[in-house]
Amino acid sequence: MQNRYVYTVDDNIYINLTNRCSNRCEFCVRYYDKPIYGDLWIKDEPSAETVIEILEKDYNLKDYGEVVFCGYGEPTYRFDAIEKICDYVHSKGGVTRINTNGQANEILGQDISRRISKCIDTINISLNATDAVKYDKICHSDYGERAFDIMLDFARKCVNHGANVVLSVVDVIGKEEIDKAREIAKSVGAKLRVRELL
Numbered sequence: 001m002q003n004r005y006v007y008t009v010d011d012n013i014y015i016n017l018t019n020r021c022s023n024r025c026e027f028c029v030r031y032y033d034k035p036i037y038g039d040l041w042i043k044d045e046p047s048a049e050t051v052i053e054i055l056e057k058d059y060n061l062k063d064y065g066e067v068v069f070c071g072y073g074e075p076t077y078r079f080d081a082i083e084k085i086c087d088y089v090h091s092k093g094g095v096t097r098i099n100t101n102g103q104a105n106e107i108l109g110q111d112i113s114r115r116i117s118k119c120i121d122t123i124n125i126s127l128n129a130t131d132a133v134k135y136d137k138i139c140h141s142d143y144g145e146r147a148f149d150i151m152l153d154f155a156r157k158c159v160n161h162g163a164n165v166v167l168s169v170v171d172v173i174g175k176e177e178i179d180k181a182r183e184i185a186k187s188v189g190a191k192l193r194v195r196e197l198l
Contacts, residue, residue: 016071048084076104086119102151113157
């Protein structure tokens with residue numbers, strides 16, 4: 001198994017820090033027979049210093065749009081590393097984004113909404129469904145149906161700390177559900193992004 005900590009998609013750099021996740025979403029690319037972005041399973045989790053060294057050696061951040069924390073796992077398990085990497089990225093004039101399930105506060109046992117709002121330029125939270133039952137049915141979270149409210153509470157707190165928060169859903173859920181998702185995003189002060197299912 002080759003550790004692939006940094007990869008690119010289009011004009012963005014992606015950082016793959018962990019395979020751990022509190023969800024087992026039925027549509028997650030990690031379960032596809034043929035990997036879309038190559039094999040992102042990692043044997044060892046990298047230190048912040050390892051990732052920064054790769055970025056320094058192989059990438060000119062000014063040539064890329066965003067540095068995105070997103071791999072086969074939930075990146076906030078490695079939040080301490082994220083903060084250090086963000087310091088480096090911002091020192092080079094880069095822009096940061098995280099793709100998260102929004103369960104960081106529960107995962108880490110502490111409220112990191114203020115800290116993440118300071119270091120991440122765009123916090124993209126996967127809404128995935130419009131109520132707790134539907135969410136648990138497709139995401140199979142470690143936190144059961146509580147995960148939905150955990151996620152929305154995190155989104156709301158990040159918004160309150162001034163973060164640019166985007167909730168996302170996939171287009172296959174249908175117009176009625178997308179309209180409901182738009183109302184949910186509005187209720188927490190976030191934007192809604194409708195993604196195409198890969």
